[in-house]
Amino acid sequence: MGPSTGIRLVGFAVAIATASPAAAADPAPADEPASSATPYSPYAGRTHPMRPLFGDTHLHTSFSMDAGAFGARLTPSDAYVFAKGGEVTASRGQRAKLSRPLDFLVVADHSDGMGFFPLILGGDPAILADPQGRKWNEMIRSGQGAEAAVDIIVNFGKGTISKAILPVPGTPSYQGAWRKTIEAAEEANDPGRFTAFIGYEWTSNTGGNNLHRNVIFRDDGARAGQIEPYTTMKPLGSDDPVDLWKWMAAYEEKTGGEVLAIAHNGNLSNGRMFPVVEAFGRKLDRSYAETRARWERLYEATQTKGDGETHPFLSPNDEFAAFERWDKGNLDGTVAKTQDMLEFEYARSALKLGLRLEAELGVNPYQFGMIGSSDAHTGLAAMEEDNFFGKTTPQEPGPERLTATFVANPDTGVTIMDWEVSSSGYAAVWATENTREALFDAMERRETYATTGSRMVVRFFGGFGFEPADAQTRDPAAAGYAKGVPMGGELGAAPAGRAPSFLVAALKDPLGANLDRIQIVKGWLDAGGALREQVYDVAWSGDRKPGRGKLPPVGDTVDVERGTWTNTIGASELIAVWKDPQFDPEQRAFYYARVIEIPTPRWTAYDAVRFGVKPLPGTKLTVTERAYASPIWYTPGS
Amino acid sequence: MKHRAARWLREPLLHFLLAGGALFLLHGLLNRDASPADGEIVVSEARVASLAEGFARTWMRPPTAEELQGLVDDYVAEEVYYREALALGLDRDDTIVRRRLRQKLEFLFDDIASAPPPTDAQLQSWLEAHAAKFAEPERLSLQQVLFSPARRGDGARGEAERALAELRAGRGPADPRQLGDPTLLPPALESASLPEIAAAFGNDFADRLEEAPVGEWIGPVPSTFGLHLVRVDDREAEELPALAEIRPRVLSDWEAGQRRGANDAFLARLLAKYEVRIEAAPAEALERSSPSVGGGTRP
Numbered sequence: 001m002g003p004s005t006g007i008r009l010v011g012f013a014v015a016i017a018t019a020s021p022a023a024a025a026d027p028a029p030a031d032e033p034a035s036s037a038t039p040y041s042p043y044a045g046r047t048h049p050m051r052p053l054f055g056d057t058h059l060h061t062s063f064s065m066d067a068g069a070f071g072a073r074l075t076p077s078d079a080y081v082f083a084k085g086g087e088v089t090a091s092r093g094q095r096a097k098l099s100r101p102l103d104f105l106v107v108a109d110h111s112d113g114m115g116f117f118p119l120i121l122g123g124d125p126a127i128l129a130d131p132q133g134r135k136w137n138e139m140i141r142s143g144q145g146a147e148a149a150v151d152i153i154v155n156f157g158k159g160t161i162s163k164a165i166l167p168v169p170g171t172p173s174y175q176g177a178w179r180k181t182i183e184a185a186e187e188a189n190d191p192g193r194f195t196a197f198i199g200y201e202w203t204s205n206t207g208g209n210n211l212h213r214n215v216i217f218r219d220d221g222a223r224a225g226q227i228e229p230y231t232t233m234k235p236l237g238s239d240d241p242v243d244l245w246k247w248m249a250a251y252e253e254k255t256g257g258e259v260l261a262i263a264h265n266g267n268l269s270n271g272r273m274f275p276v277v278e279a280f281g282r283k284l285d286r287s288y289a290e291t292r293a294r295w296e297r298l299y300e301a302t303q304t305k306g307d308g309e310t311h312p313f314l315s316p317n318d319e320f321a322a323f324e325r326w327d328k329g330n331l332d333g334t335v336a337k338t339q340d341m342l343e344f345e346y347a348r349s350a351l352k353l354g355l356r357l358e359a360e361l362g363v364n365p366y367q368f369g370m371i372g373s374s375d376a377h378t379g380l381a382a383m384e385e386d387n388f389f390g391k392t393t394p395q396e397p398g399p400e401r402l403t404a405t406f407v408a409n410p411d412t413g414v415t416i417m418d419w420e421v422s423s424s425g426y427a428a429v430w431a432t433e434n435t436r437e438a439l440f441d442a443m444e445r446r447e448t449y450a451t452t453g454s455r456m457v458v459r460f461f462g463g464f465g466f467e468p469a470d471a472q473t474r475d476p477a478a479a480g481y482a483k484g485v486p487m488g489g490e491l492g493a494a495p496a497g498r499a500p501s502f503l504v505a506a507l508k509d510p511l512g513a514n515l516d517r518i519q520i521v522k523g524w525l526d527a528g529g530a531l532r533e534q535v536y537d538v539a540w541s542g543d544r545k546p547g548r549g550k551l552p553p554v555g556d557t558v559d560v561e562r563g564t565w566t567n568t569i570g571a572s573e574l575i576a577v578w579k580d581p582q583f584d585p586e587q588r589a590f591y592y593a594r595v596i597e598i599p600t601p602r603w604t605a606y607d608a609v610r611f612g613v614k615p616l617p618g619t620k621l622t623v624t625e626r627a628y629a630s631p632i633w634y635t636p637g638s
Numbered sequence: 639m640k641h642r643a644a645r646w647l648r649e650p651l652l653h654f655l656l657a658g659g660a661l662f663l664l665h666g667l668l669n670r671d672a673s674p675a676d677g678e679i680v681v682s683e684a685r686v687a688s689l690a691e692g693f694a695r696t697w698m699r700p701p702t703a704e705e706l707q708g709l710v711d712d713y714v715a716e717e718v719y720y721r722e723a724l725a726l727g728l729d730r731d732d733t734i735v736r737r738r739l740r741q742k743l744e745f746l747f748d749d750i751a752s753a754p755p756p757t758d759a760q761l762q763s764w765l766e767a768h769a770a771k772f773a774e775p776e777r778l779s780l781q782q783v784l785f786s787p788a789r790r791g792d793g794a795r796g797e798a799e800r801a802l803a804e805l806r807a808g809r810g811p812a813d814p815r816q817l818g819d820p821t822l823l824p825p826a827l828e829s830a831s832l833p834e835i836a837a838a839f840g841n842d843f844a845d846r847l848e849e850a851p852v853g854e855w856i857g858p859v860p861s862t863f864g865l866h867l868v869r870v871d872d873r874e875a876e877e878l879p880a881l882a883e884i885r886p887r888v889l890s891d892w893e894a895g896q897r898r899g900a901n902d903a904f905l906a907r908l909l910a911k912y913e914v915r916i917e918a919a920p921a922e923a924l925e926r927s928s929p930s931v932g933g934g935t936r937p
Binding site for chain 2: 137
């Protein structure tokens with residue numbers, strides 16, 4: 001029994017929020033000498049999470065139809081071996097290993113057509129009996145794998161795959177794939193050391209607008225094995241998220257288990273990810289908001305198909321907004337992007353829209369925490385810039401990926417090159433221990449942050465009583481939990497005359513680059529009903545002085561020609577207490593921390609050196625890795 | 639099943655032959671129509687029944703007479719094509735057919751090769767023979783105090799060395815962290831393997847602890863975060879867990895090992911019947927085939 005059952009109730013947030021100001025009223029200084037009531041051991045009674053656990057909530061293997069079609073041959077079991085730090089042979093034959101193990105992994109293969117590709121490849125008799133199946137089988141055997149893949153994906157998108165061959169829930173082939181998925185997770189799960197979640201990706205993609213959700217189970221195979229994944233094709237499934245949420249409720253009802261969904265980065269949804277007026281023909285109402293807020297407490301803010309925090313069009317004053325953007329169209333490039341879509345598909349604007357919807361509907365549907373994940377289709381959660389195994393199998397390391405095309409739609413002119421694929425990201429979770437239950441519960445309380453692949457440590461607390469001295473204590477987390485709420489939490493009513501203050505700290509990745517700065521991003525609904533945002537620099541390396549409100553850049557040590565950099569700039573650790581200077585207790589607001597690393601070589605720079613290939617003009621060769629901590633919300637009169 | 643099987647009873651090839659024979663008999667019984675003289679195709683009653691059954695499984699109803707006739711006609715056509723294709727040798731250079739046949743033989747052999755369950759003694763000796771695979775790594779418990787050059791500048795090293803002298807002389811404060819700087823780094827790690835230590839403090843730091851004495855402050859140990867004074871409080875030696883603790887893991891590894899061994903032996907025996915001549919050096923062959931796909935829309 002974890003706290004997560006309670007988390008779903010609105011009461012959870014209130015419980016934390018009301019507890020914190022009370023504690024904040026009489027904070028116990030962390031360095032106070034031991035009194036008779038204090039145990040000798042400074043660690044006795046400490047129950048808060050001590051280190052973030054890093055993982056990937058979104059990884060495909062050959063069981064995903066498109067992944068298999070593109071040449072992925074690794075199975076869910078291989079994916080877990082690799083995530084645990086083992087060496088595997090990647091689908092194109094190269095040996096692959098992470099610099100260090102991950103702490104957890106969700107193999108999230110596509111719900112629709114799960115296990116389809118191994119059947120086609122294996123020449124399953126039922127597949128060969130069907131003209132379409134036989135055609136693809138023959139194409140793949142004759143070396144036209146890429147063409148077959150395109151054809152399969154196009155037919156899948158249009159719903160024109162022959163019913164006789166598509167594994168759907170209820171068929172032995174589909175059940176077999178789901179059973180193998182579960183078995184792989186059960187075998188890899190090692191409580192205390194490594195968590196292998198059971199999960200899948202619900203693949204709603206109508207019109208090429210990506211509304212995928214990763215569905216993650218808190219439970220073991222005894223429960224998850226009682227159902228089969230929810231698919232998108234009628235009559236068994238639906239492409240409407242509302243129906244997925246009903247399915248999730250039914251799962252919990254049937255099995256007594258628990259399940260959550262994380263929406264895929266919305267940047268390829270063409271404005272559909274965060275609706276404000278209507279969705280799937282129904283007006284947005286309180287029930288929609290409540291249901292979405294219940295089932296989708298996290299959002300995937302960054303992944304290989306680009307970064308989804310914000311966009312320069314939406315955040316013109318944010319000099320870090322133009323980062324790994326994919327803003328040319330939807331998932332298959334059939335509809336080009338227009339600027340009016342952007343507001344409804346980026347994390348920061350959605351957090352803002354949520355404030356307005358909460359004012360209108362009484363519930364905030366977009367009160368989500370943030371994680372990053374890979375969405376790799378290789379079975380390899382390898383998102384390190386110098387050890388990047390690509391998004392798809394053809395993008396596994398090789399000279400081609402500096403010049404090859406990823407998406408090209410001649411009708412719309414939408415073209416995305418392989419070099420634009422991001423080596424990003426991971427999910428960091430402040431769980432009390434490395435188990436399915438503890439990780440799931442931490443996800444449900446949104447105590448998470450997204451990283452673009454770096455494993456920096458980020459602490460972020462909000463309250464009404466933080467003082468500069470809290471940044472000097474030896475255990476900032478103790479002060480943070482005692483005097484406030486952690487990332488993902490909610491602040492209660494502001495004591496008269498007090499503005500919220502935040503304790504924020506970051507520690508560089510032990511194997512990575514130094515830190516440039518910590519920022520706090522505030523979004524709020526102003527008195528005139530306008531949605532506003534502001535980025536504050538709150539801690540930075542060196543003795544830079546903000547001029548005209550902007551902190552000078554940290555510098556750049558990257559030698560692109562050689563693919564090197566040094567930690568001679570930046571800081572290994574940053575910490576600050578920051579108080580909102582423009583707080584209005586009448587206005588709804590959220591605050592989230594963004595931590596930026598110094599510039600380092602992007603994977604493209606390492607590839608150019610290792611393969612001796614000249615990058616295409618315009619190729620980005622440096623990157624500033626970053627982390628986004630889940631917001632802390634302030635609601636007036638709550 | 640603890641009886642002591644005679645050696646020949648465990649002989650994989652024998653198993654294979656026996657099973658092959660059984661399969662042949664079974665096949666003959668079920669498919670009386672399948673092996674008549676050349677030029678004759680007989681569709682037995684059992685075959686017709688099985689065609690009807692297959693139809694019913696898919697469509698949830700029995701076939702009509704017309705549909706069943708269609709199935710039978712199709713079966714006859716398939717048999718004709720099958721025999722003619724074999725006669726033309728179309729199975730020979732077809733990857734799918736070859737792979738499928740190999741798979742069938744492998745599966746067949748896999749099923750037969752499964753040995754009786756091992757005894758605990760067998761598993762214990764397997765565990766010991768593969769100790770490296772099952773051993774728990776050495777684990778250290780340690781505490782550390784950080785001296786941050788970012789906060790102290792060039793003086794950090796000297797101050798760390800003076801603090802080290804204090805601690806070694808037993809004059810340090812009850813909480814040694816009071817000598818150092820605030821940090822998000824963990825003040826202590828319990829039962830951490832060297833890779834886990836490296837994951838928290840970096841490789842240089844972990845390397846320095848490989849030989850560090852127990853119960854003694856050492857340093858300054860440099861890391862990517864600064865200079866540390868470190869005391870290793872405990873070392874739990876690399877240890878082979880008891881069989882009871884990890885029996886399922888050992889069992890599945892043992893089974894995989896048996897299968898591998900049996901498969902290799904099976905292949906070796908089959909290979910003995912052949913003389914293999916490879917006419918191109920593998921290195922040259924590699925140059926001619928570079929796997930590459932590209933272009934088009936991707937996920």
